[in-house]
Amino acid sequence: MIEPRFVRAVNNIRPYGAHRYDLFGPKIGRRLTLFGRLALDLRVRLESDPRVVTYCERPLCIPDAKPSRVVDFWFRTHDDERLCVVLRTAEWTSAEQGGSLFPAFQSWSRASSFQLQMIHPKELDDPxxxxxxxxxxxxxxxxxxxxxxxxxxxxxxxxxxxxxxxxxxxxxxxxxxxxxxxxxxxxxxxxxxxxxxxxxxxxxxxxxxxDVPSCRSPLVHYDSIEAPFRRILPISVSGRRRTTARFLMRARPAEAPDPRDDAVLGCHTPLREISRETGGGFNDVYRIFERCITQHEDGRIFGCRALIPYQHTRS
Structure with missing residues (x-):
């Protein structure tokens, strides 16, 4: 597998007035911080697009841009690499009037085998x-x-x-x-x-x-790079809860209630050992475990379903 050209944001300075979002990216396997709704929308689309292999937020700065400007995302597909810039109001207004945006940076992008993609905010709509x-x-x-x-x-x-x-x-x-x-x-x-x-x-x-797409009926790709999604909903789980969940999938204390769940809770690791391994307090680990073994309305325990953010386990 080819190593990503960018793996971390070049800076974490929050632009004035922009909301901050701390998220987890399943496709890149790490946490990331985004600023502003449009960046969040584009990230959701990159995660949802099967053509995107990997990506990185704010991979580099655009030199000589005033005010200072970062590229919103870099991403790689199986065919090419792209740099995405979501245009600000002044930028797309200038572009509509025939102005050239970042000419030197566009030349550098072509010379570096990047496709520079400038996205108008109006293109970021989705059903x-x-x-x-x-x-x-x-x-x-x-x-x-x-x-x-x-x-x-x-x-x-x-x-x-x-x-x-x-x-x-x-x-x-x-x-x-x-x-x-x-x-x-x-x-x-x-x-x-x-x-x-x-x-x-x-x-x-x-x-x-x-179903599974056939050769005669290819999979329809919703163009996630052109039309990111704008609604803000929680999509992350804390690192500690994920780590604890991994242990809960293979460990249960002696008082765990249902032997039918041995396929999920494989061995007999005490909760205090899980607490030491994950770095979480014993009470925190116990609460997570208690959520997992709460009975669902379908008659089985909640199990991993209890780990979904904001999932209610009490009626």
């Missing part, structure tokens, strides 16, 4: 249903990032070849936690290996139909 579906899928990916589900994904992909629904998958893989099944489905969707024809038309739910 509301599609926006909310993408955010929900990223919530699941952030919550299960530290959990290995490749074997489950392989099984899900096999079933999807004949067409299925989300509820049918959960019934077929009843021994696995429903959150892990959904995470496997959503990872495959965002990779482009599974298709949901109604992704932009209706909210994801139990009756969502899934």
């Amino acid at each position: 509301q249903v599609l926006r909310e579906n993408r955010v929900m899928m990223l919530c699941y990916l952030a919550g299960t990032h530290a959990i290995t589900i490749e074997k489950l994904m392989s099984g899900v992909l096999t079933v999807c070849k004949n067409g299925t629904t989300l509820s049918e998958l959960e019934r077929q893989f009843a021994t696995a936690d429903p959150m892990l099944v959904r995470s496997a489905v959503f990872r495959l969707l965002l990779r482009g290996e599974v298709r949901c024809a109604a992704l932009a038309l209706e909210p994801l739910g139990p009756n969502t139909e899934l």
